[in-house]
Amino acid sequence: MPESPYLLIDPGRVRANYRALSSVLSLRSDRPTRVRYAVKASPVDELITLLAAENAEFDVASLGEIHQCLSLGVSPASLCYGNPIKKAADIARANALGVRRYAFDTEDDLVRVAEHAPGSEVECRFLSSAPASRTPFGTKFGCAPAEAVRLLARARDLGLTVAGPYFHVGSQQLDPEAWRIGIRQAGEITEALADKGIAVRAVNIGGGLPISYADTAPELDVFAAVIADAATRFLPAATALVVEPGRALVGDAGTIHAEVVGVRVAPDGRRWVYLDIGRYNGMAETENEYIAYRFLTDRDGDPVDEAVVAGPTCDGDDVLYQRTRVLLPTTLRAGDSIRIPHTGAYTASYSSVSFNGFPPLTVHVSGAERE
Ligand SMILES: Cc1ncc(COP(=O)(O)O)c(C=O)c1O
Incomplete structure (x- = not known):
């Protein structure tokens, strides 16, 4: 037996969680859905390899996580450098390693991406008005929704490919309605961009899906139903959904x-x-x-x-x-x-x-x- 304390992970459970989430989302919402694992939740080699074999995408927050994924044979095409706080040199290195998808929430970072990863695909993180989660981000990330419209139009003018708006309702979010609020705001951004001739490819609805601890969290299906319903009401039929869970896959x-x-x-x-x-x-x-x-x-x-x-x-x-x-x-x-x-x-x-x-x-x- 290993020496105490230690963490024991069941990889079969991670695979089952991934499959359950992918299938409930694509069954419930009649549109393409992609699951992107937030590596920071548990950057364990075996889990990254297992999820890559399931065709997951990966949200990476640093060069360290990029190197780890690439060293395990993950394709750079499935990575998104999702941290809006990054140095120009790190963007340039990521680009040299083949990473072609980035998230940003400021004009400064957008311009850095355009300069050091020209032509790449970008998502703009906005601060949604969703209720606070158990481990909230506060206002550390995300621009105002109107600013997201302006910045994504700027991204197009800078020669980048616009993926679309992106929000995260805070980790361990117990209120399914939080996603309805975020998706409605993302829909408004999508509409404003359409008026400028920009078609949104995908809306990233972030992580935040909860698990049960001492308190029981609602079932995954409850969240999937709200997400699918809000997507039907507020997003064009062709717009894909990207979900970016960490906790819900490995917790x-x-x-x-x-x-x-x-x-x-x-x-x-x-x-x-x-x-x-x-x-x-x-x-x-x-x-x-x-x-x-x-x-x-x-x-x-x-x-x-x-x-x-x-x-x-x-x-x-x-x-x-x-x-x-x-x-x-x-x-x-x-x-x-x-x-x-x-x-x-x-x-x-x-x-x-x-x-x-x-x-x-x-x-x-x-x-x-x-x-
Ligand atoms: C950018 C980003 N995406 C996804 C996640 C995953 O969130 P969760 O573990 O709540 O699903 C996080 C968590 O901090 C994050 O910062």
């Missing part, structure tokens, strides 16, 4: 195996449970207690009581939950094993190199997968 395919390091009652009477997994070696998404993971122990069934859950480092912020109500067996002791299901997304890829001397979370891919 429920991973389980973290960890261990209790100690249990203590603090002077204020609260029980603290310290694990060998914390904020810096995999549980970054507990920041602000945004994502409420479930904990499974071999003592489940024993009486439970509230606990503050903390990580192993000597850092005051390495506390996973102190406001969220976490119930753990009162019998829990140092050395007990803990499993944290649905931790396949945004865990290992976020873990620090060696904060406090703790190594990054190790990843194991289960070999027991079946077609």
Whole structure:
């Protein structure tokens, strides 16, 4: 058995998630749909190879992710350099490596793409008015919808190929109506571009599809129904949909195996449970207690009581939950094993190199997968 803590990934589950998402979207919406995996969620070689074999596209955020995909034999034609924040030199290198699809949200970045990746295809990310998700982007990305119209027209004038508008409703978005709002806004942009003689090829409806953690997320089919209905109402029939999931493909395919390091009652009477997994070696998404993971122990069934859950480092912020109500067996002791299901997304890829001397979370891919 690998040394604790580690993340165990089931690649068969990732394949099944990919197939379920592709088929529900193309069945529900009567138009071409493409699934583009956001590599950042779990940049694991085996998963990239597996998804490439399924004909997935890949959203890459940096030269590092581009190199990784290419080194695994992924065609540069299936990559989209989707990070709107990029240096001119990185665009030039990506272009030299054959990447011909880019997202932008500012005029500066658009001009850099036109200069260093001339003739490539571009998507403009706009800030949709969708409600906040569990791990929201705030206003870090996306221009105003009217600006997207102006910038995509500018893209055409700069000799680029216009793909279309792009929005992301925020990660772990639990409200299906968020996509209706985004697609309606994308439809308005598409119409304004048509008035300028520009036909939108595809609308990128981003990632954000949720999975169940301590709280249950609505079923995928509920989201697909809203997406398909909104596309029918607001987009021309020939416009393709691109969906860019990370969490929904890999989240429920991973389980973290960890261990209790100690249990203590603090002077204020609260029980603290310290694990060998914390904020810096995999549980970054507990920041602000945004994502409420479930904990499974071999003592489940024993009486439970509230606990503050903390990580192993000597850092005051390495506390996973102190406001969220976490119930753990009162019998829990140092050395007990803990499993944290649905931790396949945004865990290992976020873990620090060696904060406090703790190594990054190790990843194991289960070999027991079946077609
Ligand atoms: C540009 C972009 N696309 C897609 C995703 C994937 O989002 P999710 O994992 O919520 O599906 C992200 C996540 O941060 C992103 O930044």
